[in-house]
Amino acid sequence: MIVGLILGIALLALGGLAFFLYTKMKPVEEVIEEKRSQEQIKTLNMDKFEGFLNENELLVVKEVKDNPGISQAQIVQKTGISKSTLSRIVAKMERKGLLKKKSVGMSHQLYIDKESSFLKYAKK
Numbered sequence: 628m629i630v631g632l633i634l635g636i637a638l639l640a641l642g643g644l645a646f647f648l649y650t651k652m653k654p655v656e657e658v659i660e661e662k663r664s665q666e667q668i669k670t671l672n673m674d675k676f677e678g679f680l681n682e683n684e685l686l687v688v689k690e691v692k693d694n695p696g697i698s699q700a701q702i703v704q705k706t707g708i709s710k711s712t713l714s715r716i717v718a719k720m721e722r723k724g725l726l727k728k729k730s731v732g733m734s735h736q737l738y739i740d741k742e743s744s745f746l747k748y749a750k751k
Contacts, residue, residue, distance in 0.1 A: 687708070690705055691738065696738060698735065698736055699717065
């Protein structure tokens with residue numbers, strides 16, 4: 628009787644774990660689409676952004692383009708832009724629909740927004 632109870636609990640736990648993993652995994656098609664989008668973003672012609680973005684904004688876009696998922700702290704280190712200036716730039720670019728910010732713990736990862744109208748304009 629006790630063995631049956633322990634076996635039942637173990638099976639229930641395994642079932643719960645399997646369900647959790649199944650619901651958290653991305654479909655293969657979605658992973659392939661994300662990879663394809665990131666590859667397209669890497670081919671952006673940065674010269675086309677010069678009329679729309681100032682020097683610091685161009686630096687930020689270049690870093691995010693070259694390093695998808697880069698943190699704001701890493702951009703500060705690489706570019707020398709202050710934290711407060713970078714925060715304003717990121718907020719402005721989010722409003723324009725150029726960047727997406729993903730919160731990971733206490734930091735933020737930055738990505739080019741694959742739905743951005745800038746992408747259609749800036750592709751080679």
